[in-house]
Amino acid sequence: MDEEEIRKSAALEQRHWWYAERRALVRRLVGPLTPGRALDVGCGGGGNTGVLRDLGWRVTGLEYSPVAAQLARSRDLAVVRGDAQRLPFADASMDLVMSTDMWEHIEDDAAVARETARVLKPGGRALVAVPAGMDLWSGHDVALGHVRRYDRAGLTAVIEGAGLQVVDLRSWNVLLRPIARLRRRHNDSDSEMEQVHPLVNAGLRAAVMTERVLPVQRLPGISLVARIVKP
Numbered sequence: 001m002d003e004e005e006i007r008k009s010a011a012l013e014q015r016h017w018w019y020a021e022r023r024a025l026v027r028r029l030v031g032p033l034t035p036g037r038a039l040d041v042g043c044g045g046g047g048n049t050g051v052l053r054d055l056g057w058r059v060t061g062l063e064y065s066p067v068a069a070q071l072a073r074s075r076d077l078a079v080v081r082g083d084a085q086r087l088p089f090a091d092a093s094m095d096l097v098m099s100t101d102m103w104e105h106i107e108d109d110a111a112v113a114r115e116t117a118r119v120l121k122p123g124g125r126a127l128v129a130v131p132a133g134m135d136l137w138s139g140h141d142v143a144l145g146h147v148r149r150y151d152r153a154g155l156t157a158v159i160e161g162a163g164l165q166v167v168d169l170r171s172w173n174v175l176l177r178p179i180a181r182l183r184r185r186h187n188d189s190d191s192e193m194e195q196v197h198p199l200v201n202a203g204l205r206a207a208v209m210t211e212r213v214l215p216v217q218r219l220p221g222i223s224l225v226a227r228i229v230k231p
Helices: 003-012 016-028 047-054 068-073 109-119 139-143 154-163 178-188 198-213
Strands: 037-041 056-065 079-081 094-100 120-131 166-172 223-229
Touching: 003 094, 016 047, 016 094, 016 120, 016 198, 016 223, 037 047, 037 109, 047 056, 047 094, 068 079, 094 109, 109 120, 109 154, 120 154, 139 166, 154 223
Parallel strands: 037 056, 037 094, 056 079, 094 120
Antiparallel strands: 120 223, 166 223
16 A cells, blocks of 8 residues: 555544444454453554554554554554564464454465464464455555455465464445445546545444344455454
8 A cells, every 4th residue: 555545544544434333343353352462463554453452452563664653653552663474573472463454465465374373372363354355356456555355265265274263254344335346346446445425424334333233244245354263
């Protein structure tokens, strides 16, 4: 992702429906865990890192981009510059490793999965979110620097290939998938991360919130979210 997209994403992060609901998702999935030492790999501007901190985790963000790392540090978060394929942390040093919308940026995502496994303690947890469905591939992915979008089998293979176990694999942003597919079919040139009218923002967020009470997690969505454990 180039510097312009990083700054744009950081500016949107506190208000935009997608970021707000992603933080809410992290809060729901990580909330039941006992806090310990956590690593947010590819932390970007630090929105989800802040969620872990607020839940009581001793969290460090890892970020490759100097611009994004500085933005996260400006929010009083502990951030180190580094490569997700060569994590600068000791073996078995983390209770939780989180990567939200990062694996799709890395050519060798298997190396990222192996490094996740290496730094996790036995019994440690990982939370990974990635964009789903190559049928949704568009200029949005190009603008954000994506290498791929994932299907369930492909993501599971990468995780299990690193010696990790998938506890749960669910779709997210299911109800809005038909709208995203239609939009990307007719607009194949730009990132979708942009300001939206407050009423539209509220409506889109309400649609995603509705999924919390509907049995739609096995249907195709815009994202896949994996809860993982190191045996």
